[in-house]
Amino acid sequence: MTAKINVVGAAIVDSLEAPAHLLAARRTAPPQFAGMWEFPxxxxxxxxxxxxxxxxxLAEELGITVRLGEELASENPSGWPxxxxxAMRVWFAEVTDGEPQPLEDHDELRWVALGDGSETLDLEWIPADLPIVQALLQRTFDASSG
Structure with a gap:
C-alpha cells in the first residue's frame, strides 16, 4: 500500500482579521489542470x-513570506481529499514580506473579492479545490455576518 501524499495549501487573504480578498493562482501543469485555479x-x-x-x-512558488492564521479544517483529519x-491541509495566510509573483507552476495570480462569493466562484477551480473554496466562502460569510 502506498503512503498518503500530504499536501499543504494557503488561502492567502488580504487580512487575517477581516479578509475581503483571496489570492488565486492559475496552474500551468499538468495538462488536465493547466489554466485552472488553485490554492498555492x-x-x-x-x-x-x-x-x-x-x-x-510559498517562498518558492510566489516569492513571499506569510503569517499563518487558522487552518481551514476538513472533516477528514488528514485534510481535504x-x-x-x-489530501491537502489549508491554512489562512497573510503576506508579510514580498509581492506575490507567479515564479513556479503558475502563470497568473489574481486577487478576487470574497464578498458574496460570485467573483471567487467565477474562476474555474481545480475540481478538488472547489469544496475548499466553498467552505472558505461559507466561513468568511458566517464571520462577517455574525
Missing part, C-alpha cells in the same frame, strides 16, 4: 512539518 502550496517533504512545508512552498492518494 505543494507536497510536504519527508520529515518536514506541514507549516514549514507551506512556508517553503485531492484524489485517492493525496
Amino acid at each position: 502550496g505543494g507536497k510536504v517533504e519527508e520529515g518536514e512539518e506541514a507549516t514549514a512545508a507551506l512556508h517553503r512552498e 485531492l484524489n485517492d492518494r493525496a
Whole structure:
C-alpha cells in the first residue's frame, strides 16, 4: 500500500482579521489542470512539518513570506481529499514580506473579492479545490455576518 501524499495549501487573504480578498493562482501543469485555479502550496517533504512545508512552498512558488492564521479544517483529519492518494491541509495566510509573483507552476495570480462569493466562484477551480473554496466562502460569510 502506498503512503498518503500530504499536501499543504494557503488561502492567502488580504487580512487575517477581516479578509475581503483571496489570492488565486492559475496552474500551468499538468495538462488536465493547466489554466485552472488553485490554492498555492505543494507536497510536504519527508520529515518536514506541514507549516514549514507551506512556508517553503510559498517562498518558492510566489516569492513571499506569510503569517499563518487558522487552518481551514476538513472533516477528514488528514485534510481535504485531492484524489485517492493525496489530501491537502489549508491554512489562512497573510503576506508579510514580498509581492506575490507567479515564479513556479503558475502563470497568473489574481486577487478576487470574497464578498458574496460570485467573483471567487467565477474562476474555474481545480475540481478538488472547489469544496475548499466553498467552505472558505461559507466561513468568511458566517464571520462577517455574525
